[in-house]
Amino acid sequence: MNRFSIEIVSDIQPDPLNRGGPSGLLYEIMHDLAQIPEFCVTARHFSLPSNKLKRRMAQLLLLPERPESRPADLLLAYPSTAIRHIHPNDRSRTIVLGPDSLSLLWTRAAKQGQGVAWLRAGLLARWFSHVDRFISRSFACYLVVGKADRRWIARQSGKNARTAYLPHPLLTHSLLPAPEIEAAVAAQSRPTVLFAGAMSDMYSTGLFEELIDHLISKADLLRSTNLLLVGATYEAAYRRLAANGLSAQWQIWIDQYEELFRGHIIQPVPLAVGAGTKNRVLTALANGATIIGTSVAVENCVEKDFSYARSSATPHPEWQSRCFPPFGTRGALAHPTSPIPSRHSARAGPPIIAAHSAQ
16 A cells, blocks of 8 residues: 655654653654554654854745755645755645744734834844745645734735644643643642743743732732742843742753643743744643733633644543633633733733633
8 A cells, every 4th residue: 555655844853752842743743643554754854053143044044955856745844944945846745834923923023122123023024924925825835823823824925825724732741630630720729820931022022020020029928929930041030039038949941841730820921922822821721720921922722712633643532521621612711900010011012811721
């Protein structure tokens, strides 16, 4: 029997131990496709230049790598910058997994930026608008994990756009067992406020610093609250919180990220700029945590028609019945609130909302 051949093209190395990043998602895509007997799956992985400037230039300008035409029936390029490894003759049978629209990301950044930051974001938005149009018109399909991303690309590219929305999957090892999630949600334990993921000024435009200021101002009320910051960029915030007497911990990396959700977890995500579905938000909701964030942070996660596609090759029905109904069939409970007094409310745009995965 002739099997349908699929070749995955990427400049990311797959990592089965990565619970929430692109390398983990790439591994699961490869693994799950390989479980289908009718498919013959191969992969080509390219290394980016070790020099940081050359690496950024290669990704930004999509500098071609003199690719060879491939015999596979279908090619999958991930992320979108991997199209530089695709031969022009192969574009009509290549699916590009964004996963986000970079032109939408930088357009949102330009609306929030000022001065040099505004100019830089505006130029990048114009460039990636060209890239998005090129991908959606020249390749078999352009998949993105955001509904706003799909609409944006379609509007930019016109009637010839070939783009589709793909619900963001959760990685196999990103969830606690269902009974433990249920117990953690029901427990009235000492709350932990968790910060994780990218929170640079480009993405938060000052909202993160305002939140830290707000927490410090409420130090007397937060003495019994744990504050956990996960990521290399949180050192300065950790030192500020600890210096003001708050119970703060800082870890650069946690191998088993899902273990953080054993207990009463509140995860603030004060993003003003972003695109697609935020995997950290999705993982937190699925593990019973409460997200406090902007509409940018929770987009595609709190819609009533949210459809969840588990990345595992053998999905478990109990996950569907125990974890996903709160923000799947019934929709997440989302309501306007103002937990953070913002000096930048006029330019921050999206309102702060609270999304609860528990019933």
